[in-house]
Amino acid sequence: MSAAKGPRGRLPVVLRNPAFGAVWIAQVLTQASARMFQVGIVWWLVQYAAESEPGLASGAFLAVSTLPAVALAPVVAAVIARNPYRSVLAVAAAAAGLVAACTAAWAFTTPLPMGVAYGAALLISGCQALFDPCLTTSVPELVDDADIEAATGFELSTQSLAGLAGGLLGPLVVDAWGLPGIVAGCAGAYLLAAGLIGVTRFPGTAPRGTGAEGTRDGGAAAQLAEKPAPGSEQHAAPRRTLRRILAEMPFIRRVLLCFAAANVFTTAVFVVMPLYTASVLRADGATVALLEASLGIGTLAGSFTGGRLPGRPTSVGAVCLGLMAASFALPGILADRTAYAAAMVVAGWCVGAVGVRFVAFFQRLVPPADKPGFFAVMQSLLGATFPLASLLFGVLGDQISPRTLCLVQAIGLVPVAIALWWTGARGNAADERTYSPDTGATATAVAQPPGAAGSEESPSGQDPGHVPSDATTATATATAEGGAR
DSSP states (O other), rough: OOOOOOOHSSHHHHHHOOOHHHHHHHHHHHHHHHHHHHHHOOOOHIIIISOHHHHHHHHHHHHHHHHHHHHHHHHHHHHHHHHHHHHHHHHHHHHHHHHHHHHHHHHSOOOOOOHHHHHHHHHHHHHHHHHHHHHHHHHHHHHHHHHHHHHHHHHHHHHHHHHHHHHHHHHHHHHHHHHHHHHHHHHHHHHHHHHHHHOOOOOOOTTTTOOOOOSSSSHHHHHHHHHHOOOHHOOOOOOOOOOHHHHTTTHHHHHHHHHHHHHHHHHTTTHHHHHHHHEEESHHHHHHHHHHHHHHHHOOOHHGGGGGGOOHHHHHHHHHHHHHHHHHHHHOOOOOHHHHHHHHHHHHHHHHHHHHHHHHHHHHOOOOOOGGHHHHHHHHHHHTHHHHHHHHHHHOOOOSHHHHHHHHHHHHHHHHHHHHHHHHHHHHHHHHHOOHHHOOOOOOOOOOOOTTTTOSTTTTTTTTOOOOTHHHHHTTOOOOOOOOO
């Protein structure tokens, strides 16, 4: 596929490349639907379905929704590596659409049992956990080499907007049309996405196992694959185990543990938010949508401004965690919708700022050969805390007031912020010397839940040095998602 010339060449890649444009629309449809389904069902459980234990019901639902992205990571990697990208994307979207359509048909005829809603969430999340990383991996197959960076940036930024749109629509659709309406909407969006991908021609596809998949010149790539690069036998380093990678990077290991601990308190916002709206503010789905939008807008702002913050990454991270603790404490002290929305903007900004600084920090500090394994460990470690936080705060939400839960979130972040600052002070000279704030803040943080688009370990040909920013945003919250996700 040759690059576009003249005025057409100045158009965004999504307009001048029909194949990428169709897949991008499918991405927006699926990711907005997944987020709308998740937020909408949580609001349905809290406001309408779970009368006795809404906290446990919503926390368990969020845990179920995020498990596939963590538990199925090896399976997802194998499926993407062995099958054509278009087939994987189309089948994943179609399967999610069929599950949602069957669930909607059930909900239209009779009240839907909560167990069925949980099962549907598990299946749809599993399909989305397959769709998202495959979509990111397929970008080099869809666009010219010169457009890869633009296409990847476009995909990562729009997935954040898709999640924001889904979070806005979820509670509003539930209040307007109930559970059948939201599930039917998700079914239609997923099936439309599957149809778009099914009629889209992926240029340069080749059967897996030929060594030419994902390229535009399959024959040449296959020939090159048969010939090792000069000196590669002498210079190729053996792939190290994940345990050894972390064992040899104690400073980064401590940083990851700090963020894993922070995630337990930050990702709980998705349990606390609907409980707070229903029992403290006595408001409807429009307020949940407002709070979701506040968090998402703050995250986007933080992703664009976080790179300009002065100081070492650990110092910036510690300050942001402290500021986030203060923002969580505000609705615990003052029961006011405007105050809560403002607090979510601040918390979201902290998410974006932390994500953009640390994704660049890790990219520069981790050796290139270790990046695939390192980011796989990071995603698993940070993503695994989301189900734990959902269940823990869900159970607590049935025992104590949501205002108290806000204070628990705030208090829990304080020692983590201190530990991160101490880690940076202890390892400053030896470990943060390679980071330059002027050149390091080049990544973009995206607010997505665990399992959002862009698996960082791509056995199917993705550059191992590229890590989608949503993997790092799990360090704060998952919008979700989710670290905010």
